[in-house]
Amino acid sequence: MEYPIIEALKKYKTHFNANQFISLNPNSDFGNLNLVWSQIVIRIECVNMQIVDLYEKFYEQKKRVEMGFYMSNLDDSYLDIMITEQIFYWLRKTADEIISLISICSDYQRTGKYPKKINVSSIGEFIKLKTPFNNTIEKYRNLLQQLNETSNAYKHSFINPQIVAYKGSEYPVVFAYNLHFNDRANQPKFINLDFRVFLNNYNEFLFDVKNHISESYSI
Numbered sequence: 001m002e003y004p005i006i007e008a009l010k011k012y013k014t015h016f017n018a019n020q021f022i023s024l025n026p027n028s029d030f031g032n033l034n035l036v037w038s039q040i041v042i043r044i045e046c047v048n049m050q051i052v053d054l055y056e057k058f059y060e061q062k063k064r065v066e067m068g069f070y071m072s073n074l075d076d077s078y079l080d081i082m083i084t085e086q087i088f089y090w091l092r093k094t095a096d097e098i099i100s101l102i103s104i105c106s107d108y109q110r111t112g113k114y115p116k117k118i119n120v121s122s123i124g125e126f127i128k129l130k131t132p133f134n135n136t137i138e139k140y141r142n143l144l145q146q147l148n149e150t151s152n153a154y155k156h157s158f159i160n161p162q163i164v165a166y167k168g169s170e171y172p173v174v175f176a177y178n179l180h181f182n183d184r185a186n187q188p189k190f191i192n193l194d195f196r197v198f199l200n201n202y203n204e205f206l207f208d209v210k211n212h213i214s215e216s217y218s219i
Contacts (some may be wrong), residue, residue: 022037170195
């Protein structure tokens with residue numbers, strides 16, 4: 001089985017070595033930036049473990065159902081949802097850190113000093129910007145909006161548990177149910193994403209981001 005793992009930063013289950021390392025400022029006003037990058041790479045390795053786990057469980061359950069053994073029980077459904085939610089949390093955190101890293105590095109490159117405050121430190125802040133931020137990030141605005149909205153639904157939307165009965169039939173699907181600010185005056189939004197497509201797009205995002213950071217901010 002081929003899993004949609006994320007290998008833009010390093011091959012899955014290979015050692016973290018000089019090929020994946022980007023030499024950044026170890027003495028910035030925000031600390032050692034190499035530790036920030038290293039944590040991003042290692043975190044994606046952990047995310048890949050969760051992706052493999054999710055896909056193995058999904059196809060194991062699918063095979064048993066096709067053989068007529070049993071239907072997936074509620075525990076199985078919740079487990080899939082919990083793993084999916086964890087994956088989105090870590091992908092969201094990674095994207096927030098990448099945006100923050102690019103923000104402080106570009107400010108330093110432009111002014112010769114680090115800002116007192118990170119000017120753009122999250123997907124949410126990036127989406128709200130009225131002026132261009134970064135061409136590489138801008139290229140993936142739609143992907144980041146999907147990630148932001150889905151992770152917000154998992155974290156904040158009170159009605160999101162209503163999706164427990166939804167499950168992909170042929171392949172893993174991401175479902176979420178978002179009620180903005182939990183205000184019934186807002187229109188609820190049902191979210192469904194092909195997990196493989198989303199992860200492949202996120203892998204492209206990381207590939208371009210790594211090249212951009214390496215070419216623009218490495219020392």
